[in-house]
Amino acid sequence: MAWKSCSHSGRVAVDPIVLDSTRLSIAFFSISGLEVLGALKDINDDNKKSMCNWIYGLQIHPTEDGDGSQCGFQGTDTFVTLENGVATNCNKMFANGHLAMTYTGLASLLILGDDLSRVNKTAVIKGVAALQQEDGSFAATLLGSENDMRFVYCACCICYILQDWSGMDMEKTLSYIRNSFSYDSGFGQGPDLESHGGVTYCAVASLVLMEKLTETLSKKEIEGLRRWAIMRQVSGFQGRANKQEDTCYSFWVGATLKMLDFYEIVNFEENRKYIMSTQCSIMGGFSKVRDVNPDPLHSYLGLCGLSFMGEEGLEQVHPALNISMRAADFLHKLHQSW
Amino acid sequence: MSETSSEGSDGDRWVFYKDRPDWKDVTPVKQEEGPFPVVSIAYNAKFKDVYDYMRAVLKSNEISERAFHLTKDALELNPANYTVWQYRRLLLKDLNKDLREEFQYVSQLIDEYPKNYQIWHHRMVMVEWMDDPSMELDFLKEALYNDPKNYHAWKHRQWVIKKFNLFENELEYTESLIGDDLRNNSAWNQRYFVVLHTGKLSEPDQIRKEISFALKAILKTTLNESAWNYMRGLLIHTEKGVLEAEVVEFCEKLYASGNKSPHLLGMLIDMAVEGDDPKLDERALQICRELANRYDHVRAKYWNYMETIVKEKIAATKVADQKATNANEAASDVKNN
Numbered sequence A: 001m002a003w004k005s006c007s008h009s010g011r012v013a014v015d016p017i018v019l020d021s022t023r024l025s026i027a028f029f030s031i032s033g034l035e036v037l038g039a040l041k042d043i044n045d046d047n048k049k050s051m052c053n054w055i056y057g058l059q060i061h062p063t064e065d066g067d068g069s070q071c072g073f074q075g076t077d078t079f080v081t082l083e084n085g086v087a088t089n090c091n092k093m094f095a096n097g098h099l100a101m102t103y104t105g106l107a108s109l110l111i112l113g114d115d116l117s118r119v120n121k122t123a124v125i126k127g128v129a130a131l132q133q134e135d136g137s138f139a140a141t142l143l144g145s146e147n148d149m150r151f152v153y154c155a156c157c158i159c160y161i162l163q164d165w166s167g168m169d170m171e172k173t174l175s176y177i178r179n180s181f182s183y184d185s186g187f188g189q190g191p192d193l194e195s196h197g198g199v200t201y202c203a204v205a206s207l208v209l210m211e212k213l214t215e216t217l218s219k220k221e222i223e224g225l226r227r228w229a230i231m232r233q234v235s236g237f238q239g240r241a242n243k244q245e246d247t248c249y250s251f252w253v254g255a256t257l258k259m260l261d262f263y264e265i266v267n268f269e270e271n272r273k274y275i276m277s278t279q280c281s282i283m284g285g286f287s288k289v290r291d292v293n294p295d296p297l298h299s300y301l302g303l304c305g306l307s308f309m310g311e312e313g314l315e316q317v318h319p320a321l322n323i324s325m326r327a328a329d330f331l332h333k334l335h336q337s338w
Numbered sequence B: 001m002s003e004t005s006s007e008g009s010d011g012d013r014w015v016f017y018k019d020r021p022d023w024k025d026v027t028p029v030k031q032e033e034g035p036f037p038v039v040s041i042a043y044n045a046k047f048k049d050v051y052d053y054m055r056a057v058l059k060s061n062e063i064s065e066r067a068f069h070l071t072k073d074a075l076e077l078n079p080a081n082y083t084v085w086q087y088r089r090l091l092l093k094d095l096n097k098d099l100r101e102e103f104q105y106v107s108q109l110i111d112e113y114p115k116n117y118q119i120w121h122h123r124m125v126m127v128e129w130m131d132d133p134s135m136e137l138d139f140l141k142e143a144l145y146n147d148p149k150n151y152h153a154w155k156h157r158q159w160v161i162k163k164f165n166l167f168e169n170e171l172e173y174t175e176s177l178i179g180d181d182l183r184n185n186s187a188w189n190q191r192y193f194v195v196l197h198t199g200k201l202s203e204p205d206q207i208r209k210e211i212s213f214a215l216k217a218i219l220k221t222t223l224n225e226s227a228w229n230y231m232r233g234l235l236i237h238t239e240k241g242v243l244e245a246e247v248v249e250f251c252e253k254l255y256a257s258g259n260k261s262p263h264l265l266g267m268l269i270d271m272a273v274e275g276d277d278p279k280l281d282e283r284a285l286q287i288c289r290e291l292a293n294r295y296d297h298v299r300a301k302y303w304n305y306m307e308t309i310v311k312e313k314i315a316a317t318k319v320a321d322q323k324a325t326n327a328n329e330a331a332s333d334v335k336n337n
């Protein structure tokens, strides 16, 4: 697989410029992908340290008056410039953390074996708090962005990783998730929206990380959710009823079923057949459907989807945190030392 | 990518910002990537040039017409850059720009990138600023004509309908979309959204009307999960749920006609589990096996699991019956003594 050939330098060449503003999440797909392949150990410690330094360079620190509302990690250094020899954001007001980047940044650090000691934890949590909306959902970043279930999930991951839920009104978060439970027993991206595999994952993982799954959904509702999820299997998985299957849902829906203790119900053979059919024979990696170019997200999620079925040579993946079990165990050890 | 910027571009020839006379007074600001960028993006010369000036403008907080045009070029190169969008909104306000023009711009971009979060968000903010939804429903009709399942478009549509109370013709709209494609799950979801928010789900007559709408659609393609799910969604709001007489009758008739749609069979299983007819329980066990072996083989393990659920129900019923019999016997014993 092409992944392996990248692992020596630890750098991943990505072409599409449109990914520029979210480079940190691309880094996460690559780092976590190498980890799931068991190839991260081929990167030497110096390179790992350099990668951690690059990630830490994206951390936004509190202002002098202690305001942390902008804190977290930004996704790129597009607006970073050298000022008196120091890398500086060219406009502080527009340099804000982004929840998806904070989550993927923390996750990448953990996978690389960093103990998060350089994370300004209090500030990151303040940054999370500043993004919760009246309806309980989260926006991605200050100064305006959409708010929905994706960022609820990111917020939950951040609070879980840092073991600090003080930046979130959990009651409100739960009510947002609850209100997004649809008539067909899946979750929509927000209240009234169509059930969708990716956001169902976000909702269920959030509940799992908060340890509120069985409190929020009745037994009957969980049975409904299990059925909604298993009905998504075509050969691989689709994200919505009557839609085409797509490699990434072998992870999103697969992980949902894992968290619902229902993964054994999946038809492994069909699922594996579909994922493998989207593998690119020339470059390696996976695409969403057959015969299109592979991309970092689908390559990574394809691997995770295979890992859930115990594919030989792949590390196990923690379904709620979307990092390797090894990295999750490392995190839990860190928690004990905090 | 189409060249939409009129300033600085000379026909098809792109003029670098560094070569533009009207930008002479600005020193470009280089990006600092650090010694070890993990993801190296292969920036081209145009991208570097535009963003060198974008950084310069951000750094000096320049509020000007030319900065406004620059954001357009920067967004054309990367419409997902939320920072540029945020700066553009600042400029829109401070320069007191005509928001109608901005609307045209954003409509054009949505045509080009119908699945970009930042662009849709920008449109939402524009609607809020203008406090005018009059262009939205037609625009969305167009977007949904191009892609009837575009999640962004549906999200925007629901938002604008809720915010400005535009439910009036929406039920008809969903009906026409469902007519175009019975399997359009987004349209079914939208229909549920409408009946829920217009109070129809608290009126039994209206629910019945919707149930027959769903049943008609099911008859056309019994394999259509969307219609079945919609019908089940309505049943949540009825007294008897899946045991609603009209639906039971419909399903029995369909089953008797030899239909083996997994959605029908799944419904019959659920009816048995919810009901209290031992004969139907036995039939449900049989159906589970048929689904696993034949009619929904990919989910064989799921239907095997459902078989255990039915068996548990049967066992629980027997225990309850036994208890009731014991209680009766005890009662008659007391009497006899």
Ligand SMILES: [Zn+2]
Residues within 6 Å of the ligand: A246, A247, A248, A249, A288, A298
């Ligand atoms: Zn996908």
